[in-house]
Amino acid sequence: MSLGIPTCSADDDPDAMYAKLDAAGCVVVHDVARPDQVAAARTELVDHMASARVADDKPTAFYPGLTRRVVALMHRSPTVRELMMHPVTEALGDRHLGQNCSKWTLNVTAALEVGPGARDQILHREEDLYPYFPLPRPNLILASMWAMSDFTADNGGTQLVPGSHRWDADRSAAPDEVVRAEMPAGSVLYWLGGTLHGAGANSTPEDWRYGIILTYNLGWLRQEENQHVSIPLADVLALPDAMRSRLGFDMDYENSLGFYDRSVLALHPAEVSASSS
Numbered sequence: 001m002s003l004g005i006p007t008c009s010a011d012d013d014p015d016a017m018y019a020k021l022d023a024a025g026c027v028v029v030h031d032v033a034r035p036d037q038v039a040a041a042r043t044e045l046v047d048h049m050a051s052a053r054v055a056d057d058k059p060t061a062f063y064p065g066l067t068r069r070v071v072a073l074m075h076r077s078p079t080v081r082e083l084m085m086h087p088v089t090e091a092l093g094d095r096h097l098g099q100n101c102s103k104w105t106l107n108v109t110a111a112l113e114v115g116p117g118a119r120d121q122i123l124h125r126e127e128d129l130y131p132y133f134p135l136p137r138p139n140l141i142l143a144s145m146w147a148m149s150d151f152t153a154d155n156g157g158t159q160l161v162p163g164s165h166r167w168d169a170d171r172s173a174a175p176d177e178v179v180r181a182e183m184p185a186g187s188v189l190y191w192l193g194g195t196l197h198g199a200g201a202n203s204t205p206e207d208w209r210y211g212i213i214l215t216y217n218l219g220w221l222r223q224e225e226n227q228h229v230s231i232p233l234a235d236v237l238a239l240p241d242a243m244r245s246r247l248g249f250d251m252d253y254e255n256s257l258g259f260y261d262r263s264v265l266a267l268h269p270a271e272v273s274a275s276s277s
Protein backbone atom coordinates (compact mmCIF):
# COMPACT_ATOMS: atom_id res chain seq x y z
CA MET A 1 0.00 0.00 0.00
CA SER A 2 1.44 3.41 -0.97
CA LEU A 3 2.44 5.76 1.82
CA GLY A 4 1.13 8.67 -0.31
CA ILE A 5 2.80 11.95 -1.25
CA PRO A 6 2.76 14.60 1.51
CA THR A 7 1.87 18.18 0.55
CA CYS A 8 2.96 21.62 1.77
CA SER A 9 2.51 25.23 0.88
CA ALA A 10 5.47 27.37 -0.29
CA ASP A 11 5.36 29.49 2.87
CA ASP A 12 5.46 26.55 5.29
CA ASP A 13 8.38 26.27 7.69
CA PRO A 14 11.35 24.85 5.69
CA ASP A 15 12.30 22.43 8.47
CA ALA A 16 8.77 20.99 8.47
CA MET A 17 8.86 20.81 4.67
CA TYR A 18 12.18 18.98 4.69
CA ALA A 19 10.98 16.61 7.42
CA LYS A 20 8.12 15.52 5.12
CA LEU A 21 10.47 15.16 2.12
CA ASP A 22 12.99 13.18 4.13
CA ALA A 23 10.36 10.83 5.58
CA ALA A 24 8.46 10.06 2.35
CA GLY A 25 11.24 10.70 -0.18
CA CYS A 26 8.92 13.14 -1.98
CA VAL A 27 6.68 16.13 -1.32
CA VAL A 28 4.38 18.36 -3.41
CA VAL A 29 4.69 22.07 -2.61
CA HIS A 30 1.81 24.24 -3.81
CA ASP A 31 1.96 27.82 -5.13
CA VAL A 32 5.71 28.00 -5.74
CA ALA A 33 5.81 29.48 -9.27
CA ARG A 34 3.57 32.49 -9.92
CA PRO A 35 1.14 32.27 -12.87
CA ASP A 36 3.18 34.94 -14.73
CA GLN A 37 6.36 32.86 -14.28
CA VAL A 38 4.63 29.75 -15.61
CA ALA A 39 3.35 31.75 -18.61
CA ALA A 40 6.77 33.34 -19.25
CA ALA A 41 8.65 30.02 -19.12
CA ARG A 42 6.13 28.47 -21.50
CA THR A 43 6.50 31.39 -23.93
CA GLU A 44 10.33 31.28 -23.82
CA LEU A 45 10.32 27.55 -24.61
CA VAL A 46 7.38 27.31 -27.00
CA ASP A 47 9.41 27.24 -30.23
CA HIS A 48 11.91 24.74 -28.83
CA MET A 49 9.09 22.44 -27.68
CA ALA A 50 7.31 22.74 -31.01
CA SER A 51 10.43 21.65 -32.88
CA ALA A 52 11.46 18.89 -30.41
CA ARG A 53 11.18 15.35 -31.75
CA VAL A 54 8.35 13.28 -30.30
CA ALA A 55 9.98 10.02 -29.10
CA ASP A 56 9.23 6.81 -31.03
CA ASP A 57 7.23 4.21 -29.17
CA LYS A 58 9.80 1.52 -28.29
CA PRO A 59 8.51 -0.61 -25.38
CA THR A 60 11.85 -0.84 -23.55
CA ALA A 61 13.24 2.66 -24.28
CA PHE A 62 14.00 4.81 -21.24
CA TYR A 63 12.03 7.72 -22.73
CA PRO A 64 8.52 6.50 -23.59
CA GLY A 65 7.03 7.18 -27.01
CA LEU A 66 4.75 10.19 -27.42
CA THR A 67 6.87 12.30 -25.08
CA ARG A 68 9.21 15.14 -25.94
CA ARG A 69 11.99 16.97 -24.13
CA VAL A 70 14.14 20.08 -24.47
CA VAL A 71 17.34 20.49 -22.43
CA ALA A 72 19.84 23.36 -21.84
CA LEU A 73 17.19 25.44 -20.09
CA MET A 74 19.72 27.78 -18.44
CA HIS A 75 20.46 29.03 -21.94
CA ARG A 76 16.95 28.87 -23.30
CA SER A 77 14.80 30.34 -20.53
CA PRO A 78 15.65 33.33 -18.29
CA THR A 79 12.54 32.51 -16.24
CA VAL A 80 13.71 28.94 -15.55
CA ARG A 81 17.06 30.42 -14.52
CA GLU A 82 15.16 32.49 -11.94
CA LEU A 83 13.14 29.46 -10.75
CA MET A 84 16.33 27.38 -10.53
CA MET A 85 17.32 29.25 -7.34
CA HIS A 86 13.85 29.56 -5.80
CA PRO A 87 13.97 29.95 -1.98
CA VAL A 88 12.04 26.69 -1.48
CA THR A 89 14.65 24.77 -3.51
CA GLU A 90 17.47 26.59 -1.71
CA ALA A 91 16.02 25.61 1.67
CA LEU A 92 15.51 21.96 0.73
CA GLY A 93 18.85 21.69 -1.09
CA ASP A 94 20.78 23.14 1.86
CA ARG A 95 19.10 20.68 4.21
CA HIS A 96 19.49 17.60 2.00
CA LEU A 97 22.65 18.10 -0.07
CA GLY A 98 24.36 20.43 2.39
CA GLN A 99 24.89 17.41 4.67
CA ASN A 100 27.46 16.02 2.24
CA CYS A 101 29.12 18.98 0.53
CA SER A 102 30.04 22.62 1.01
CA LYS A 103 28.52 23.53 -2.39
CA TRP A 104 25.80 21.86 -4.42
CA THR A 105 25.19 22.34 -8.11
CA LEU A 106 22.58 22.21 -10.83
CA ASN A 107 22.59 18.72 -12.33
CA VAL A 108 19.93 18.42 -15.07
CA THR A 109 17.45 20.75 -16.76
CA ALA A 110 14.69 19.59 -19.12
CA ALA A 111 11.22 20.62 -20.22
CA LEU A 112 9.17 17.43 -20.52
CA GLU A 113 5.85 16.84 -22.21
CA VAL A 114 3.92 13.60 -21.92
CA GLY A 115 1.43 13.23 -24.75
CA PRO A 116 -1.84 11.30 -25.05
CA GLY A 117 -1.16 7.58 -25.37
CA ALA A 118 2.29 7.65 -23.68
CA ARG A 119 3.04 4.62 -21.49
CA ASP A 120 4.49 4.61 -17.97
CA GLN A 121 8.22 5.33 -17.88
CA ILE A 122 10.40 2.64 -16.28
CA LEU A 123 10.79 3.36 -12.56
CA HIS A 124 14.31 4.52 -11.75
CA ARG A 125 16.37 6.48 -9.24
CA GLU A 126 18.17 9.72 -10.14
CA GLU A 127 21.15 8.47 -8.14
CA ASP A 128 21.58 5.46 -10.47
CA LEU A 129 24.03 7.78 -12.25
CA TYR A 130 26.43 6.96 -9.43
CA PRO A 131 26.25 3.15 -9.15
CA TYR A 132 29.46 2.90 -7.11
CA PHE A 133 27.57 3.55 -3.87
CA PRO A 134 25.47 0.62 -2.55
CA LEU A 135 21.75 1.19 -1.92
CA PRO A 136 20.41 2.94 0.06
CA ARG A 137 22.93 5.57 -1.02
CA PRO A 138 24.05 8.66 0.92
CA ASN A 139 22.31 11.93 -0.08
CA LEU A 140 23.58 12.70 -3.58
CA ILE A 141 20.70 14.32 -5.51
CA LEU A 142 17.60 16.45 -4.97
CA ALA A 143 15.10 16.54 -7.87
CA SER A 144 12.23 18.92 -8.62
CA MET A 145 9.43 18.85 -11.19
CA TRP A 146 7.76 22.20 -11.87
CA ALA A 147 4.19 21.83 -13.09
CA MET A 148 3.72 24.03 -16.15
CA SER A 149 0.27 22.48 -16.60
CA ASP A 150 -1.99 20.64 -14.19
CA PHE A 151 -0.66 17.15 -13.37
CA THR A 152 -3.31 14.44 -12.91
CA ALA A 153 -3.28 10.69 -12.35
CA ASP A 154 -4.53 10.27 -15.97
CA ASN A 155 -2.45 12.77 -17.94
CA GLY A 156 1.08 11.66 -17.03
CA GLY A 157 1.48 12.87 -13.43
CA THR A 158 4.88 11.59 -12.21
CA GLN A 159 4.80 8.09 -10.69
CA LEU A 160 6.51 7.85 -7.30
CA VAL A 161 7.20 5.15 -4.77
CA PRO A 162 7.20 6.94 -1.41
CA GLY A 163 9.61 5.38 1.08
CA SER A 164 11.75 3.70 -1.61
CA HIS A 165 14.70 6.00 -0.87
CA ARG A 166 15.36 3.79 2.15
CA TRP A 167 15.11 0.45 0.33
CA ASP A 168 17.87 -2.05 -0.35
CA ALA A 169 18.75 -2.95 -3.95
CA ASP A 170 16.80 -6.24 -3.89
CA ARG A 171 13.38 -4.67 -3.21
CA SER A 172 11.18 -3.63 -6.16
CA ALA A 173 7.88 -1.77 -6.01
CA ALA A 174 4.55 -3.60 -5.92
CA PRO A 175 1.84 -1.94 -8.07
CA ASP A 176 -0.03 -0.64 -5.02
CA GLU A 177 3.13 1.10 -3.75
CA VAL A 178 3.20 3.40 -6.80
CA VAL A 179 1.32 6.70 -6.61
CA ARG A 180 0.93 9.47 -9.23
CA ALA A 181 1.64 13.10 -8.40
CA GLU A 182 -1.43 15.27 -8.87
CA MET A 183 -0.83 19.00 -8.61
CA PRO A 184 -2.01 22.24 -10.22
CA ALA A 185 0.28 24.32 -12.46
CA GLY A 186 2.70 26.38 -10.35
CA SER A 187 3.25 23.55 -7.86
CA VAL A 188 6.54 21.72 -7.52
CA LEU A 189 7.11 18.05 -6.77
CA TYR A 190 10.41 17.51 -4.94
CA TRP A 191 11.90 14.03 -4.55
CA LEU A 192 15.13 12.58 -3.30
CA GLY A 193 17.73 10.97 -5.55
CA GLY A 194 17.01 7.56 -4.02
CA THR A 195 13.24 7.63 -4.60
CA LEU A 196 11.88 5.39 -7.37
CA HIS A 197 9.93 7.43 -9.91
CA GLY A 198 9.16 7.87 -13.62
CA ALA A 199 6.86 9.81 -15.91
CA GLY A 200 3.27 8.53 -15.75
CA ALA A 201 1.17 7.11 -18.58
CA ASN A 202 -1.20 9.53 -20.30
CA SER A 203 -4.62 8.02 -21.01
CA THR A 204 -6.34 11.31 -21.88
CA PRO A 205 -7.45 11.98 -25.47
CA GLU A 206 -5.65 15.31 -25.97
CA ASP A 207 -4.01 16.64 -22.81
CA TRP A 208 -0.19 17.15 -23.02
CA ARG A 209 1.23 17.15 -19.48
CA TYR A 210 3.99 19.74 -19.26
CA GLY A 211 6.66 19.87 -16.56
CA ILE A 212 10.16 21.26 -16.08
CA ILE A 213 12.62 19.03 -14.26
CA LEU A 214 15.55 20.60 -12.41
CA THR A 215 17.81 18.32 -10.41
CA TYR A 216 20.76 19.19 -8.16
CA ASN A 217 23.74 17.17 -6.98
CA LEU A 218 26.68 17.40 -4.61
CA GLY A 219 29.30 19.85 -5.86
CA TRP A 220 32.00 17.17 -5.90
CA LEU A 221 30.08 14.90 -8.29
CA ARG A 222 30.07 15.16 -12.09
CA GLN A 223 26.91 16.91 -13.36
CA GLU A 224 24.74 14.74 -15.63
CA GLU A 225 24.01 17.64 -18.00
CA ASN A 226 27.29 19.36 -18.77
CA GLN A 227 26.39 22.87 -17.64
CA HIS A 228 29.77 24.22 -18.81
CA VAL A 229 28.75 23.79 -22.45
CA SER A 230 24.98 24.19 -22.08
CA ILE A 231 25.06 27.97 -21.78
CA PRO A 232 27.34 30.37 -23.71
CA LEU A 233 30.26 31.69 -21.66
CA ALA A 234 29.27 35.32 -22.31
CA ASP A 235 25.92 34.61 -20.60
CA VAL A 236 27.66 32.85 -17.71
CA LEU A 237 29.87 35.88 -17.11
CA ALA A 238 26.80 38.13 -16.90
CA LEU A 239 25.13 35.98 -14.22
CA PRO A 240 25.10 36.91 -10.52
CA ASP A 241 27.86 35.11 -8.56
CA ALA A 242 25.43 32.84 -6.70
CA MET A 243 23.85 31.61 -9.92
CA ARG A 244 27.21 31.06 -11.62
CA SER A 245 28.31 29.08 -8.59
CA ARG A 246 25.14 26.93 -8.67
CA LEU A 247 25.88 26.11 -12.32
CA GLY A 248 29.27 24.79 -11.25
CA PHE A 249 31.48 27.65 -12.48
CA ASP A 250 33.05 27.96 -9.10
CA MET A 251 35.48 26.28 -6.79
CA ASP A 252 34.47 24.15 -3.83
CA TYR A 253 36.37 26.23 -1.26
CA GLU A 254 36.71 23.44 1.29
CA ASN A 255 38.94 21.27 -0.86
CA SER A 256 39.93 23.27 -3.97
CA LEU A 257 37.92 21.06 -6.37
CA GLY A 258 37.30 22.94 -9.60
CA PHE A 259 39.92 25.65 -9.11
CA TYR A 260 40.45 27.99 -12.06
CA ASP A 261 42.00 31.28 -13.04
CA ARG A 262 39.24 33.85 -13.37
CA SER A 263 41.24 35.94 -15.85
CA VAL A 264 41.18 32.99 -18.29
CA LEU A 265 37.43 32.45 -17.85
CA ALA A 266 36.85 36.09 -18.74
CA LEU A 267 38.91 36.03 -21.95
CA HIS A 268 37.02 37.26 -24.98
CA PRO A 269 37.04 34.69 -27.86
CA ALA A 270 39.26 37.06 -29.89
CA GLU A 271 41.82 37.05 -27.06
CA VAL A 272 41.89 33.27 -26.70
CA SER A 273 43.96 32.53 -29.80
CA ALA A 274 46.39 35.34 -28.93
CA SER A 275 46.87 34.06 -25.37
CA SER A 276 47.33 30.44 -26.46
CA SER A 277 49.80 31.12 -29.31
Ligand SMILES: O=C(O)CCC(=O)C(=O)O
Pocket residue numbers: 112121145156157158159197198199200211213
Ligand atom coordinates in the same frame (compact mmCIF):
# COMPACT_ATOMS: atom_id res chain seq x y z
O1 LIG B 1 8.40 13.38 -16.52
C1 LIG B 1 8.38 12.91 -15.37
O2 LIG B 1 7.39 12.99 -14.66
C2 LIG B 1 9.60 12.25 -14.80
C3 LIG B 1 10.72 12.21 -15.81
C4 LIG B 1 11.88 11.41 -15.39
O3 LIG B 1 11.96 10.84 -14.35
C5 LIG B 1 13.02 11.31 -16.33
O4 LIG B 1 12.90 11.72 -17.49
O5 LIG B 1 14.06 10.77 -15.91
